[in-house]
Amino acid sequence: RKDALFEPPVSTFQPTMxxxxxxxxxxIPGEDTFCMDCRILPCYTLDEVLSAVEQCCAQIEEEYGVEVCYEIPQKSESPATPKDSPVVKKLSSAIYRAHGxxxxxxGIGGGTVGAELRREGIDCAVWSTLDECAHMPDEYCIIENIVKDAETLVEFFSE
Structure with a gap:
């Protein structure tokens, strides 16, 4: 499925390491080990995805006469916060008042604290002012951006 709220609008499965x-x-190697980063749209449960993974592994084992094993070092899912929820509206208003x-x-497929809150039934929205350098060599933050985020929070909590 596709969800235009997310960029990209589909679940992603990226071999990473x-x-x-x-x-x-x-x-000649007797085995190969690789890792994947999978970002799943909230319209799917992880059980649905893992069922598809099991089917894929079984097909590969049958077709090539190999054994496929996998481990899940990290697993997290949470519902999406509705776009019209009070917290989204309040944050949007605070951003406009603070910065025009x-x-x-x-929607983002990252592991923010927002996922933890949504799992507890708390709608939340995530905002930050940053350069596009997350998870890159020499990742950094600029003090001016931290100040801008503080200004946003002042507006958010003063409403």
Whole structure:
């Protein structure tokens, strides 16, 4: 399925890390280990996705005569906050008052504290002023951006 609230609007499955499998270029590996980062739209449960993974693994095992094993080092799911929830409206208003910016509501597939709150039944919205350097070498934040976020919070809590 697609959900235009998210960028990209689909669930993503990205191979991200591969572990060393042999010690030399003239050795044929007997096994391969890789990791994937999967960002699942809230319209799916993780059980649904894992069921599809099981089917895929079984098909590969049958077709190639191999054994496929997987582990889940981290698993997290939470419902989406409705775009018209009071917290989204209040934050959008605070952003406009503090910075003259018309907020655009989007969904993100990252692991923010928002997921923890939504799992507890608390609608929440996430906002920050930042450069596009998250999870990159030399990740940083600018003090001016922190000040802008503080200004947003002042407006949010003064309403």
């Amino acid at each position: 591969r572990l060393a499998n042999v010690s030399g270029i003239n050795i 910016i018309q907020a655009r509501t989007i």
